[in-house]
Amino acid sequence: MTKSDMAVLIIAAGYSSRMHDFKPLLPFGETSALKRLIQTYQAHGLEHIYVVVGHRQDEIREVLKEENVTIVYNEEYDKGMFSSIQKGLRAMDEMIHAFYMQPVDIPLIKTQSLERLYEAYVSTRKGVIYPTFLGHKGHPPLIDMKYKAQILASNGEGGLKKVLEAFHADALHVNVCEQSVLMDMDTKEDYENLLRYEALGAPNKEECLAMMLQNEVPPHIIKHCEAVEKMASNLHEQIVCFGIGIDKNALSAAAWVHDIARKEKNHALVGAQKLRSMGYGAIGEIVATHMDIEIDENVPLTANELLFLADKLVDEDDVCGFEKRFARAFQKCKGNFEAQRNITQRLNATRMIISKIEKLTCKVFPYG
Template structure:
């Protein structure tokens, strides 16, 4: 029977000298960078996790005492990261067929990305699997254990990257829409950038474009989404200027991706599920209700309501009025009471949202 046990080696032995703070313990929400990575791999069903420590090794081991990960102290950590690679690879047992090589300073790689790399490996054919974001190769690579001895025999000159480059014919690049495979944190500025990305909880513009490309969304749909995004952001900013705290990043991304599953039946629900599976729960929730929505006329305005309204205000890639948007449908189904009632409910929901916006901003709604 083929051995398909996959392990993860997390290199966390450096001094963090350029950062000025110890990188494994830097916080993302309530969790540290090292805890984030361990949780990500465990969430992918990878329980064989080796954390190679060095500087402050005893503190890392104590912090991870109940994590289920195995902590190994690299006595030679001062000689560079490759010594941590060697320490981790030596510790792999015969049950392991492949391993991820994960630097601790790339802490936000997504579960979905790890799953894609695993899937490609298990399909067979190649021994070195790299994540590729928009033509740029990132971390972590997934490496077959047939390269174990090659790595252990190396003098480390040029690092693991140079070793694996010799076997490029046995490599494959998996397209991912996860920019974090490129986002390390060598400096304080890098960390602040990563923290901003983490707090946004949404794909940025480059990631949205990658998602649309991978899902083969037609150009006319992309133009529509781009215009809906512009309208959504403009509305949200007017509300935030009036004292709201809407998540503009999540709303902008949701608007850019709201028709990702346009060809599917109940495309809002399907699109929302796609984004939730990728790891963007807030964005997926907003997308999931953009075709039909229950509006509380007295409640706070939500990102979902803004996307719903913006989508109704844009036909193809042109802004129109709500009256114009629904006029044709109302005329077409005037002899079908059931369908007509649904159309009227959608129109009335849009008008309710407009009234709520006008009440907050203190001025008339002038779209369309």
């Protein structure tokens, strides 16, 4: 099974009545909800992209005239989404083995989630693969074409959900780390929430928790990471008014997941690689230096330095003075000269970062 045998069915035929605006063409950055989805599935590696249109079809056709997609018109779009699903299925190439069922009003799906569904489908060959986020089922389901006949034979009562319920023994729920699988836009408020979510530019707290749980991080380490995030946010608050351009959202995300590989040797570097592989390269770069870091006193403070310092000011989940923290570390490694050399380097780096903060704020650092 390869992606050349798969398709996505994007449903963009409805009235958008509750939104009081036309969902497929709502803007997201420099593109629209519909084109954003097309770009995501193209980035995922799909060639077969079907878009079912109905209401205001001419506008959508104009917008998509340069796109390599198959547009399917549903004359009965006023009967609801299920009629559009059936219309799209009838139009699909016979060589398609499975398809993602993608409503246009869930536009911020990420390739990481799609990859998780695809990998689960290839490895298990289950008939229906659902994405779940922290225990909640989301979109898009990945559906094997062996259920095409049953979907087409349905009278539509209860929609696609009702049809698929009959195959629950052949279904698989796959945990993903992107909250966007749950985020639709039925109303203006929903749309505004999606815009705020996209503007974060980094995983939020719930997504970070999902990443930690997916990597089987123990509760006490998660608790430590939450304490480090609070400290990192506190440090950021102290310096933000001085014009230091540190992305607070990226810093918080890095703090929440900095010990994602705590059980591994060289866990900072291993954790950074895990995050890069999950599509969070920028967060990984910050996490990579939370154990060992080189400080240049002649450049402005960085997110890497604030995370490094925050981690050194938290012992398990308790805030402590860095002098006390390092004294304990030296005592613990008594007689191990290599370990003590590493601790000394970290202590010196801590002092240099604190010196940067004190020079910037003209205040004595409160966590001595």
